[in-house]
Amino acid sequence: QAEKSRFIEEIKALLTERKAVLIAHYYTDPEIQALAETTGGFVGDSLEMARFGRDHEAQTLIVAGVRFMGETSKILSPHKQVLMPTLKAECSLDLGCPIEQFSAFCDANPDHIVVVYANTSAAVKARADWVVTSSIALEIVEHLDSQGHKIIWGPDRHLGAYIEKKTGAQMLRWQGHCIVHDEFKASALRELKTQNPDAAVLVHPESPASVIELADAVGSTSQLIKAARDLPQKKLIVATDRGIFYKMQQACPDKEMVEAPTGGDGATCRSCAHCPWMAMNGLAAIKDALSDGAEQHEILVDEALRIKALIPLDRMLDFAA
Ligand code: 13P
Ligand code: SF4
Secondary structure, three states: HHHHHHHHHHHHHHHHHHHHHEEOOOOOHHHHHHHHHHHOOOEEOOOOHHHHHHHOOOOEEEEEEEHHHHHHHHHHHOOOEEEEEOOOOOOOOHHHHHHHHHHHHOOOOOOOEEEEEEEOHHHHHHHHEEEEOOHHHHHHHHHHHHHOOOOEEOEEHHHHHHHHHHHOEEEEEEOOOOOOOOOOHHHHHHEEEEEHOOOEEEEEEOOOOOHHOOOOOOOOOOHHHHHHHHHOOOOEEEEEOHHHHHHHHHHOOEEEEEOOOOOOOOOOOOOOOOOHHHHOOOOHHHHHHOOOHHHHHHHOOHHHHHHHHHHHHHHOOOOOO
16 A cells, blocks of 8 residues: 555656656546646547547547557647556557458458448457547437448447447448456356346446347446436446446445356356456556657557548547547
8 A cells, every 4th residue: 555655646747747647547547537627637438538638738648448449549639648557557459450451351342431430450440430439329320321431440349239239220230349347257247137127227338238238228338327326226237348447436325336257057156247458457557658758558549540530520520429
C-alpha cells in the first residue's frame, strides 16, 4: 500500500510537470480510474475517450486502455503526443482482423459499404467507409440499411449478429470475437437468474446471442452504467468486464451488483471477466510512460494511413454530434 501511494504521488507530480492528462477506459483497474478522476483526467467508453483527448488542451495524452484506443486518439489528435502505459495491450478483435485478409474480404465484395468496429487497427479503419463503437453501431447501421446499402461488418461476430437482429439489416460478417465477452455462458447465467429472480441482467453486445437474449439492458459500457442507474431493480447481474463495477457503483451506490458467470456448467468462474490487456495498465507502467524515453510508450501512426483512417472516424463523430 505504501508503495502504491508513492507511485500515485509520483504520477500526479509527473502529470503536472508534463502538462499531461490521463484518459482511462472503464475496464482498467479501479485505482487507475480513480487516478484519472482525481487528476482532472477522464474515464469513459472508447468513443468518449477519443473525444475527450481531442478536445482537451493538454498536448500529452496518457491513454490507459488498449492499443486501438491510443491509435484512435492519435488519429484524431495528430499534433499531440499520445503515450500508453504499454504498447503490448492488444485486443483480440483487432488481432483477429489482420488488414491483408480483411482487405481481401472487402475487395471480394466491392458493392458493399465497409463498417468496422472501433476495436481495429488504424489500417483496418483506413480501409473502411465507417467506424462505429458499440454506443452508436445500431443507429449507424440502421441509417445505412435504410439507404439501401449492402454492408460488410467487422470484426465482432456477436455484435454484428445483435445489430442484424435489432435493425433487420443483412450484413456480410467477419467472424472475430472478444476473448472476455465470448466466455459468458447462457446456461450458468440462467441459473443465476433463477437464484436471483429480482435482479436485472445487463449485457455488453460483444457477448454471445444466447446471453444477450437473457438481458434486460444491452449496450456499450456507458450505456450499461446508465441502465444500471435507471432500471428499477436494486440487484444487477452484469455481463461485461469487471472493471466497470467501479463507475457503476458510483452511479448507483444503493444497488447490489453481481458478476455474470463465465465458463460452462461445472466450470463456472466468477470474477474471471477481466481483459488481460486492460489489466496491463498498472501504476508502475503509467509512471514509466511519463518518465522513460517516450519511444517505448508512444503511439505513432503513419501520416498517409492516419488521413485515410480519419475519414470514417470523423463520419462517426459527425453522425454522433
Ligand atoms: P466500449 O466501446 O463499450 O467502451 O467497449 C470497448 C471494448 O473494448 C469492449 O470490450
Ligand atoms: Fe478487446 Fe475484449 Fe479486451 Fe474489449 S474486453 S479490449 S473487446 S479483448
